[in-house]
Amino acid sequence: MRATVIHGPNDIRIEEVPDPVVRRPTDAVVRVVNACICGSDLWAYRGVAAREAGQRIGHEFLGIVEEVGSEVTGFTRGDFVVAPFVWSDGTCDFCREGLHTSCPEGGFWGEVGSDGGQGEAVRVPFADGTLVKLPREAAGEEKLLPGLLALSDVMSTGHHAAVAAKVRPGATVAVVGDGAVGLCGVLAAQRLGAGRIIALGRHEQRTAIARRFGATDVVAERGEAAIEAVKELTGGRGAHAVLEAVGTEESIRTAISIARDGGTVGYVGVPHGGSAGVDIAQMFNRNVALAGGVAPARAYIPELLPDVLSGAIDPGLVFDRTVGLAGVPDGYRAMHDRSALKVRIAF
Amino acid sequence: MRATVIHGPNDIRIEEVPDPVVRRPTDAVVRVVNACICGSDLWAYRGVAAREAGQRIGHEFLGIVEEVGSEVTGFTRGDFVVAPFVWSDGTCDFCREGLHTSCPEGGFWGEVGSDGGQGEAVRVPFADGTLVKLPREAAGEEKLLPGLLALSDVMSTGHHAAVAAKVRPGATVAVVGDGAVGLCGVLAAQRLGAGRIIALGRHEQRTAIARRFGATDVVAERGEAAIEAVKELTGGRGAHAVLEAVGTEESIRTAISIARDGGTVGYVGVPHGGSAGVDIAQMFNRNVALAGGVAPARAYIPELLPDVLSGAIDPGLVFDRTVGLAGVPDGYRAMHDRSALKVRIAF
Numbered sequence: 003m004r005a006t007v008i009h010g011p012n013d014i015r016i017e018e019v020p021d022p023v024v025r026r027p028t029d030a031v032v033r034v035v036n037a038c039i040c041g042s043d044l045w046a047y048r049g050v051a052a053r054e055a056g057q058r059i060g061h062e063f064l065g066i067v068e069e070v071g072s073e074v075t076g077f078t079r080g081d082f083v084v085a086p087f088v089w090s091d092g093t094c095d096f097c098r099e100g101l102h103t104s105c106p107e108g109g110f111w112g113e114v115g116s117d118g119g120q121g122e123a124v125r126v127p128f129a130d131g132t133l134v135k136l137p138r139e140a141a142g143e144e145k146l147l148p149g150l151l152a153l154s155d156v157m158s159t160g161h162h163a164a165v166a167a168k169v170r171p172g173a174t175v176a177v178v179g180d181g182a183v184g185l186c187g188v189l190a191a192q193r194l195g196a197g198r199i200i201a202l203g204r205h206e207q208r209t210a211i212a213r214r215f216g217a218t219d220v221v222a223e224r225g226e227a228a229i230e231a232v233k234e235l236t237g238g239r240g241a242h243a244v245l246e247a248v249g250t251e252e253s254i255r256t257a258i259s260i261a262r263d264g265g266t267v268g269y270v271g272v273p274h275g276g277s278a279g280v281d282i283a284q285m286f287n288r289n290v291a292l293a294g295g296v297a298p299a300r301a302y303i304p305e306l307l308p309d310v311l312s313g314a315i316d317p318g319l320v321f322d323r324t325v326g327l328a329g330v331p332d333g334y335r336a337m338h339d340r341s342a343l344k345v346r347i348a349f
Numbered sequence: 350m351r352a353t354v355i356h357g358p359n360d361i362r363i364e365e366v367p368d369p370v371v372r373r374p375t376d377a378v379v380r381v382v383n384a385c386i387c388g389s390d391l392w393a394y395r396g397v398a399a400r401e402a403g404q405r406i407g408h409e410f411l412g413i414v415e416e417v418g419s420e421v422t423g424f425t426r427g428d429f430v431v432a433p434f435v436w437s438d439g440t441c442d443f444c445r446e447g448l449h450t451s452c453p454e455g456g457f458w459g460e461v462g463s464d465g466g467q468g469e470a471v472r473v474p475f476a477d478g479t480l481v482k483l484p485r486e487a488a489g490e491e492k493l494l495p496g497l498l499a500l501s502d503v504m505s506t507g508h509h510a511a512v513a514a515k516v517r518p519g520a521t522v523a524v525v526g527d528g529a530v531g532l533c534g535v536l537a538a539q540r541l542g543a544g545r546i547i548a549l550g551r552h553e554q555r556t557a558i559a560r561r562f563g564a565t566d567v568v569a570e571r572g573e574a575a576i577e578a579v580k581e582l583t584g585g586r587g588a589h590a591v592l593e594a595v596g597t598e599e600s601i602r603t604a605i606s607i608a609r610d611g612g613t614v615g616y617v618g619v620p621h622g623g624s625a626g627v628d629i630a631q632m633f634n635r636n637v638a639l640a641g642g643v644a645p646a647r648a649y650i651p652e653l654l655p656d657v658l659s660g661a662i663d664p665g666l667v668f669d670r671t672v673g674l675a676g677v678p679d680g681y682r683a684m685h686d687r688s689a690l691k692v693r694i695a696f
Contacts, residue, residue, distance in 0.1 A: 096610060096611070099611065101610055101611040101636060103634075103636065104610035104611065104635060104636065166638070254629075263443060263448055263451035264443070264446065264448040264451065266640070269633070272633065273629045273630050273633050276629065276630075277624045277625065277627040277628065277629045278624065280624040280627045280629060281624065282601075282620045282623065282624045282627060283620050283623075285639075285642060286616070286619065286620050286641070286642040286643060287450075287642065287643060288451060288642065289448060289450065289451065289641070289642035289643065289645075290642070291513070291638060291639065291640035291641070292632075292638065292639045292640075293613070293638035293639075293640065294633075294636070294638070295632060295633040295634065295635065295636035295637070296633060296634055296636065298636075
């Protein structure tokens with residue numbers, strides 16, 4: 003089969019690789035229908051996150067079950083499924099508590115020795131613990147696929163930020179970052195009943211999506227000017243809940259600074275700036291909490307899925323380009339130079 | 350009257366100062382019965398926290414109302430009261446939400462222009478919003494006074510750490526720091542139903558109190574060795590809730606490292622080491638949250654008071670020395686050289 007392989011910075015190739023097979027009785031093989039490129043893949047693309055030459059890449063996909071191991075009980079050939087961005091055994095304490103990302107048996111698609119999501123098929127470890135079944139007829143509804151695909155990571159991650167930040171009905175929420183996760187954070191906050199949603203971002207196409215997702219205000223400034231703007235919008239107080247979806251030192255500093263006293267920053271941007279943005283003295287004096295981390299998407303998909311199927315939310319709007327597998331290297335370039343927000347791969 | 354005044358590092362004096370009077374109609378004047386010296390006062394004593402020469406000091410006290418302003422409705426001359434370590438107006442949004450420490454009208458005893466708690470009497474701004482009434486007969490029960498005095502700060506602060514860290518019935522809790530706040534954190538965790546409480550500390554007199562307060566395990570190691578010890582006690586997992594009651598870079602690093610994945614560090618130690626101890630990448634990967642800050646004692650005293658009055662908890666055990674006002678400079682020295690844990694001042 004063919005799959006996306008990373009050989010080094012700026013070196014993404016489509017190559018012939020061995021077909022995946024069931025190796026352990028808990029495995030399944032999934033034929034990929036849709037995958038996508040994540041903002042976090044760009045850290046590898048840019049050489050900031052280390053990868054071995056020849057490693058697979060991509061961690062978001064949905065598809066059709068092609069084969070299952072002898073111990074898989076929840077799925078059968080032909081099932082339509084979505085995969086969260088990590089696999090997990092589904093039986094350990096952490097999985098049962100809903101923190102699947104801490105499963106000791108878990109792993110990340112594309113890590114050495116595993117398949118990546120940006121390929122024609124994927125061997126899925128612990129299929130029963132990992133995959134979530136979708137209605138079979140949805141596989142044929144082209145309009146639904148982007149939204150279902152978004153459950154794999156960006157929508158679940160935006161929701162994690164909102165949950166971690168304790169978004170409550172009527173709350174004033176601020177979202178730092180207008181990437182796909184930030185936009186999904188806006189949507190998640192709206193879904194949880196936020197009374198006001200301030201989106202921080204300066205790319206007009208993106209903030210237009212933020213408004214469709216429920217943002218009531220957009221702040222285009224950055225740094226100190228952004229902090230001032232949010233304070234002005236909130237009577238000097240800041241937001242009850244702040245969703246941080248970037249992960250840089252500056253974005254974390256901004257997020258903490260625009261939180262209302264007693265508020266919480268839900269952070270889901272992979273931290274790339276160390277802790278220098280964490281002003282702990284400010285947090286202490288104002289009782290601002292910092293919560294979040296890598297999102298246990300597996301725990302959230304069952305809750306979010308009905309709203310995607312019903313059309314109550316459409317996180318698929320974050321995809322603004324669709325390519326075939328051959329177009330994936332172009333897709334990376336487009337996201338790198340920001341001419342695309344998020345690229346979907348249709349097989 | 351006489352009061353404690355700080356003139357510089359290691360220079361604590363007892364001096365004659367003007368008698369406090371009602372200046373605003375919302376003021377009260379309280380004749381102090383008991384006060385005490387706080388670990389955080391030592392930061393000023395050591396010159397680490399700046400003070401103007403001649404500033405008052407002390408922020409924990411209980412006493413008898415001597416005079417009230419014309420707008421004070423909740424108190425009258427002769428009432429027995431305890432003061433939380435900040436004053437607050439009791440009417441703003443933050444006070445109504447229970448975050449009295451963020452009251453815009455609030456302030457800290459001993460700040461420039463205000464009275465400190467370590468004096469014969471105190472002018473109390475916003476008496477209705479600040480003070481909490483105690484049973485009048487309790488003023489005569491010498492055995493009760495230390496526990497009631499502890500509500501002013503250390504017990505409320507330990508409780509804040511436990512609440513921020515989300516201590517739940519049955520939870521495994523770790524407490525970093527064996528000062529008076531850490532010990533009260535143990536007591537608060539026990540009161541909230543923790544199943545196991547691991548106290549980190551190496552002063553035997555203090556860890557003996559921790560055991561009386563409910564600690565099931567004591568870890569005397571520090572740094573990496575402490576992290577290993579807690580991991581070993583918890584099957585490699587760490588604690589659901591970690592209470593951080595020191596505030597140094599090392600203690601915050603330890604607290605984050607010994608939290609179980611998905612757990613929360615409730616931090617109440619005044620941060621003195623910047624954010625270098627906050628390992629945000631570790632927090633992210635393991636979904637460890639950081640919450641807490643300066644404790645809104647005013648919000649907690651009504652909840653904790655009945656348990657002190659009934660004897661269900663006795664946080665007063667953290668006091669291991671009692672002095673008169675003339676003995677306060679000696680009390681600072683004793684706490685500084687760790688020959689005393691916490692010094693009570695009886696007038």
